[in-house]
Amino acid sequence: MKLRYIAFLLIIFTVTACKETADNKEEKSKEVENTVEVVEETQPKVEKNIRPLESGEYFTLSIGETSAEKYKPHFNLNVEENRISGFSGCNNFSGSFTMEDGNISFDKMVSTKKMCAEGMEFESQFLKSLEETEKFNYKGYTIQFLNEDDEVLMKFKIKD
Structure with missing residues (x-):
């Protein structure tokens, strides 16, 4: 009986530990958006044909x-x-x-x-x-x- 009880507690602990909350998902989404914005701001703007021919x-x-x-x-x-x-x-x-x-x-x-x-x-x-x-x-x-x-x-x- 003790073994079943311990197994049941382990399963519940595993399921609840891995479950993301809605707030947690929203925070991660905002982090990704902010990262994308920073990357876009730091990328140089490249125009067509600005590189001249070389000797x-x-x-x-x-x-x-x-x-x-x-x-x-x-x-x-x-x-x-x-x-x-x-x-x-x-x-x-x-x-x-x-x-x-x-x-x-x-x-x-x-x-x-x-x-x-x-x-x-x-x-x-x-x-x-x-x-x-x-x-x-x-x-x-x-x-x-x-x-x-x-x-x-x-x-x-x-x-x-």
Whole structure:
């Protein structure tokens, strides 16, 4: 009989010890809400395209839907001097650029005039896309150059 009585008391004690009261639930809910508010207040506000392009070597991945792998165009950006120079698939090129708040434009572009059996059409599209570029955007590790209608003209990756 004593054993049943002890078992009954243990069961009652276990059930009542684990039971949350309505007040206890409300307090925990408020704690969670306050924690969420503090976290939201401390998170920095990030705006799209506030990260500028860095100086360095960039490898072209594609122009529009065309892969750039065959011609391997690349360029170097010098952000301090606002200069660009590189290889467009057949010839070398250089020029200047202006960049501000996710916008970028290229001007005063010049290139060598070497004839190539292959790559002339690709090179022409490459240089034309640079001239039409007005914006840039980061998509993961890829950098995109966009025109005024936000159409992707070119995709790049910076050299690691």
